[in-house]
Amino acid sequence: MDESINGESTLRLMKTKLNKKHKSSNNSFHLNLLKLWQLTLLFSISGYLGFFFITKTTEPFNKSSISIEGEHLLNKEQIIKAMRINLPTTLLKVNPKQIQKNLQAKLPIKAVAINRRILPLGIDVKILERVPVALAFKTGKDGNKKGMLDKNGNWIQIDNAEKPLKHLNKIIFDGWTESNSDLVALILRDQSKLDLSIKRVIFNSDGNITLQTKEFLFVYLGNQPNLISQQIEAIAHLSNSLPNQFLNKPGLVLDIKNPNKPKLFLEEQRD
Numbered sequence: 001m002d003e004s005i006n007g008e009s010t011l012r013l014m015k016t017k018l019n020k021k022h023k024s025s026n027n028s029f030h031l032n033l034l035k036l037w038q039l040t041l042l043f044s045i046s047g048y049l050g051f052f053f054i055t056k057t058t059e060p061f062n063k064s065s066i067s068i069e070g071e072h073l074l075n076k077e078q079i080i081k082a083m084r085i086n087l088p089t090t091l092l093k094v095n096p097k098q099i100q101k102n103l104q105a106k107l108p109i110k111a112v113a114i115n116r117r118i119l120p121l122g123i124d125v126k127i128l129e130r131v132p133v134a135l136a137f138k139t140g141k142d143g144n145k146k147g148m149l150d151k152n153g154n155w156i157q158i159d160n161a162e163k164p165l166k167h168l169n170k171i172i173f174d175g176w177t178e179s180n181s182d183l184v185a186l187i188l189r190d191q192s193k194l195d196l197s198i199k200r201v202i203f204n205s206d207g208n209i210t211l212q213t214k215e216f217l218f219v220y221l222g223n224q225p226n227l228i229s230q231q232i233e234a235i236a237h238l239s240n241s242l243p244n245q246f247l248n249k250p251g252l253v254l255d256i257k258n259p260n261k262p263k264l265f266l267e268e269q270r271d
Contacts (some may be wrong), residue, residue, distance in 0.1 A: 057090060057092045058090050058092060059090060059121060060088035060089065061088060061091075061121045062087050063076075063080050065121055065122030065123070066080060066122055066123050066125065067122060067123070067124045068126075068127070069124075069126045069127070070126055070127040070128055071127060071129065072129055072131075073108070073131075073132070074107060074108075074127075074129065078107065079103065079107065079127070082102055082106035082107050083099045083103060084099075091116050091118070091121070094116055094123060096116065097114075100112050100113075107129075108130040108150070108154070108157065109127050109128065109129055109130065110128045110129065110130050111127070112125065112128070113125075113126045113127075131151070132150060132156050133148075133149065133151050133168060133169045134148065134149050134168060134169040134172065134173060134184075134188065135148055135171075135172045135173070136172065136173040136176045137172070137173070137174050137175070137176065138155065138175070138176040138177065146158050147176075148168075149176065149181075151185060151188055152181065152184075152185045153176075153180070153182060153183070153184030153188075154181060155176065155178070169188065169191075170197075170199065171187075171188070171191065171199065171200065171201060172199070172201070173203070174201065174203065175202060175204060176203060177203065180203050182225075183209070183225055183228065184201075186225075186228055187232070190228070190229055190232040190233070191232065194233065194236040195236075196213065196235060196239065197213055197214035197215070197239075198212070198213050199212045199213060206223070207223035208221070208223045209221040209222070209223065209225075209228070211235070213239070214239075215238075215239045215242075215252065216235075216252050216253060216254045217250070217251050217267055218253045218254070218267070219253075219254045219255075219256060220253070220254070220257060221256060221257065222257035224257075227259060233259075234259040235254065235256060238262065242264075249266065251266045251268060252264065252265075252266060253265055253266065253267050
């Protein structure tokens with residue numbers, strides 16, 4: 001009886017092993033089939049995306065597909081012209097770094113970001129403009145040229161300002177050069193801080209700086225930029241401390257080359 005029982009047990013064990021092996025074989029077949037289907041799907045999607053990408057990047061687009069954000073003084077036509085791209089064009093021909101250089105070279109732009117997009121087809125342009133705060137004149141090959149300056153003393157071409165200018169400082173800077181941009185920024189900052197009514201700043205060709213204010217016909221600062229903050233503080237102090245009848249005299253001149261020894265006189269009294 002024991003042999004019979006043992007024989008049956010052995011047979012059942014063999015059948016069980018065969019069933020498991022058959023199931024394992026079926027599972028392996030299904031897994032392989034699933035992997036094959038996944039690979040086929042992946043290659044199909046990759047092929048479709050590759051075809052779609054090539055089709056879209058070679059498809060022409062026009063200026064209506066160029067989106068611009070951040071423009072205030074500039075208009076879209078000016079910006080697209082400064083980008084220097086031949087429209088219609090394709091995404092493959094668009095070089096974002098070159099467009100960025102073109103825009104910053106031609107327009108009063110502090111920063112710019114260019115992104116190409118496939119859906120919808122076109123370009124996204126985000127700009128950060130330089131904001132003008134004062135009028136200025138500079139001498140060039142064609143004589144005096146009128147423009148504007150931002151708070152850091154950077155030159156802005158006036159023909160770039162198509163939209164109305166608001167909140168411009170009343171100061172006019174004459175004789176601007178790139179080398180005195182830092183002085184412009186310093187004067188604007190100190191003038192605002194001290195609430196000083198400067199009308200005009202004149203950068204003379206010999207390096208001397210002259211101001212015109214509400215109280216003084218001329219204020220001579222000399223040619224020592226390191227003294228300008230101290231000089232402007234002294235001007236503000238004199239403007240607030242001198243008697244009105246004295247300040248109201250026309251042609252009043254202040255020589256403050258030495259801020260510790262300011263000299264006051266009328267223009268007609270100048271040697």
